Amino acid sequence: MSQVSLLSALTQKMRWHQERQGLLAQNVANADTPGYRGRDLKAIDFSKELNSLSLDPVTTASTDPMDFSVTASVGDATDGEQQANFEVTPEGNGVTIEDEMMKVSANQMDYQTITSLYTKSLQLIKTAIGQP
Numbered sequence: 001m002s003q004v005s006l007l008s009a010l011t012q013k014m015r016w017h018q019e020r021q022g023l024l025a026q027n028v029a030n031a032d033t034p035g036y037r038g039r040d041l042k043a044i045d046f047s048k049e050l051n052s053l054s055l056d057p058v059t060t061a062s063t064d065p066m067d068f069s070v071t072a073s074v075g076d077a078t079d080g081e082q083q084a085n086f087e088v089t090p091e092g093n094g095v096t097i098e099d100e101m102m103k104v105s106a107n108q109m110d111y112q113t114i115t116s117l118y119t120k121s122l123q124l125i126k127t128a129i130g131q132p
Helices: 005-029 046-051 097-129
Strands: none
16 A cells, blocks of 8 residues: 555655654643744645646536536645744743644644545545455
Protein backbone atom coordinates (compact mmCIF):
# COMPACT_ATOMS: atom_id res chain seq x y z
CA MET A 1 0.00 0.00 0.00
CA SER A 2 2.97 2.35 0.46
CA GLN A 3 3.37 2.36 -3.34
CA VAL A 4 0.09 4.28 -3.73
CA SER A 5 1.12 7.92 -4.04
CA LEU A 6 -2.05 9.31 -2.44
CA LEU A 7 -1.56 7.14 0.63
CA SER A 8 2.09 8.15 0.72
CA ALA A 9 1.14 11.85 0.67
CA LEU A 10 -1.44 11.32 3.42
CA THR A 11 1.13 9.44 5.50
CA GLN A 12 3.60 12.30 5.10
CA LYS A 13 0.95 14.80 6.19
CA MET A 14 0.08 12.71 9.27
CA ARG A 15 3.76 12.55 10.27
CA TRP A 16 4.03 16.32 9.90
CA HIS A 17 1.05 16.81 12.24
CA GLN A 18 2.58 14.40 14.77
CA GLU A 19 5.88 16.30 14.78
CA ARG A 20 4.06 19.63 15.05
CA GLN A 21 2.03 18.38 18.00
CA GLY A 22 5.30 17.55 19.79
CA LEU A 23 6.68 21.04 19.19
CA LEU A 24 3.47 22.70 20.32
CA ALA A 25 3.49 20.58 23.48
CA GLN A 26 7.05 21.77 24.17
CA ASN A 27 5.92 25.35 23.71
CA VAL A 28 3.14 24.88 26.28
CA ALA A 29 5.49 23.08 28.68
CA ASN A 30 8.00 25.93 28.47
CA ALA A 31 5.46 28.75 28.71
CA ASP A 32 7.01 29.92 32.00
CA THR A 33 10.65 29.37 31.03
CA PRO A 34 12.50 32.71 30.89
CA GLY A 35 13.78 33.56 27.41
CA TYR A 36 12.02 30.66 25.72
CA ARG A 37 10.71 31.33 22.22
CA GLY A 38 7.97 29.17 20.79
CA ARG A 39 8.79 26.96 17.82
CA ASP A 40 6.62 25.67 15.01
CA LEU A 41 7.13 23.65 11.86
CA LYS A 42 7.11 25.23 8.45
CA ALA A 43 3.77 24.48 6.80
CA ILE A 44 3.90 21.52 4.43
CA ASP A 45 2.70 22.30 0.91
CA PHE A 46 0.24 19.44 0.53
CA SER A 47 -1.07 20.86 -2.75
CA LYS A 48 2.27 20.08 -4.42
CA GLU A 49 1.93 16.47 -3.33
CA LEU A 50 -1.59 16.27 -4.74
CA ASN A 51 -0.61 17.97 -8.00
CA SER A 52 2.17 15.44 -8.51
CA LEU A 53 -0.36 12.58 -8.50
CA SER A 54 -1.30 13.34 -12.12
CA LEU A 55 -5.00 12.72 -11.64
CA ASP A 56 -7.35 13.38 -14.53
CA PRO A 57 -9.56 16.41 -13.91
CA VAL A 58 -13.22 15.79 -13.21
CA THR A 59 -15.57 17.58 -15.57
CA THR A 60 -19.32 17.73 -15.91
CA ALA A 61 -21.30 17.28 -19.08
CA SER A 62 -24.67 18.75 -19.93
CA THR A 63 -27.09 16.19 -21.24
CA ASP A 64 -30.10 18.48 -21.51
CA PRO A 65 -30.12 22.01 -23.01
CA MET A 66 -32.31 23.09 -20.08
CA ASP A 67 -29.56 22.23 -17.60
CA PHE A 68 -27.69 25.11 -16.14
CA SER A 69 -23.93 25.15 -16.01
CA VAL A 70 -21.91 25.67 -12.93
CA THR A 71 -18.34 26.74 -13.25
CA ALA A 72 -15.81 26.94 -10.53
CA SER A 73 -12.23 27.92 -10.69
CA VAL A 74 -9.58 27.02 -8.24
CA GLY A 75 -7.71 30.17 -7.37
CA ASP A 76 -4.36 30.46 -5.76
CA ALA A 77 -5.03 29.47 -2.20
CA THR A 78 -2.14 31.12 -0.46
CA ASP A 79 -1.64 30.49 3.17
CA GLY A 80 -1.24 33.50 5.39
CA GLU A 81 2.24 33.91 6.71
CA GLN A 82 2.92 32.75 10.21
CA GLN A 83 2.79 35.89 12.32
CA ALA A 84 5.46 36.44 14.88
CA ASN A 85 4.32 36.53 18.47
CA PHE A 86 4.67 40.15 19.55
CA GLU A 87 3.63 39.50 23.13
CA VAL A 88 6.71 38.98 25.23
CA THR A 89 6.68 38.66 29.00
CA PRO A 90 9.13 40.63 31.17
CA GLU A 91 11.20 37.44 31.48
CA GLY A 92 11.60 37.40 27.69
CA ASN A 93 9.27 34.46 27.07
CA GLY A 94 7.41 34.67 23.77
CA VAL A 95 4.84 31.90 24.32
CA THR A 96 1.18 32.72 24.84
CA ILE A 97 -0.77 29.76 26.21
CA GLU A 98 -4.00 30.78 24.47
CA ASP A 99 -2.31 30.96 21.05
CA GLU A 100 -0.57 27.64 21.56
CA MET A 101 -3.77 25.90 22.64
CA MET A 102 -5.54 27.21 19.54
CA LYS A 103 -2.72 25.81 17.39
CA VAL A 104 -2.90 22.48 19.25
CA SER A 105 -6.65 22.12 18.70
CA ALA A 106 -6.40 23.13 15.01
CA ASN A 107 -3.54 20.66 14.52
CA GLN A 108 -5.55 17.91 16.19
CA MET A 109 -8.58 18.55 13.97
CA ASP A 110 -6.41 18.54 10.84
CA TYR A 111 -4.77 15.28 11.94
CA GLN A 112 -8.16 13.66 12.49
CA THR A 113 -9.29 14.78 9.04
CA ILE A 114 -6.19 13.32 7.38
CA THR A 115 -6.51 10.02 9.25
CA SER A 116 -10.15 9.81 8.21
CA LEU A 117 -9.17 10.37 4.56
CA TYR A 118 -6.48 7.72 4.88
CA THR A 119 -8.91 5.20 6.38
CA LYS A 120 -11.53 5.87 3.70
CA SER A 121 -8.91 5.52 0.96
CA LEU A 122 -7.83 2.16 2.35
CA GLN A 123 -11.44 1.02 2.50
CA LEU A 124 -11.97 2.00 -1.14
CA ILE A 125 -8.87 0.11 -2.22
CA LYS A 126 -9.94 -2.99 -0.27
CA THR A 127 -13.38 -2.80 -1.84
CA ALA A 128 -11.86 -2.44 -5.32
CA ILE A 129 -9.73 -5.58 -4.90
CA GLY A 130 -12.63 -7.52 -3.41
CA GLN A 131 -11.62 -7.73 0.24
CA PRO A 132 -14.26 -7.12 2.90
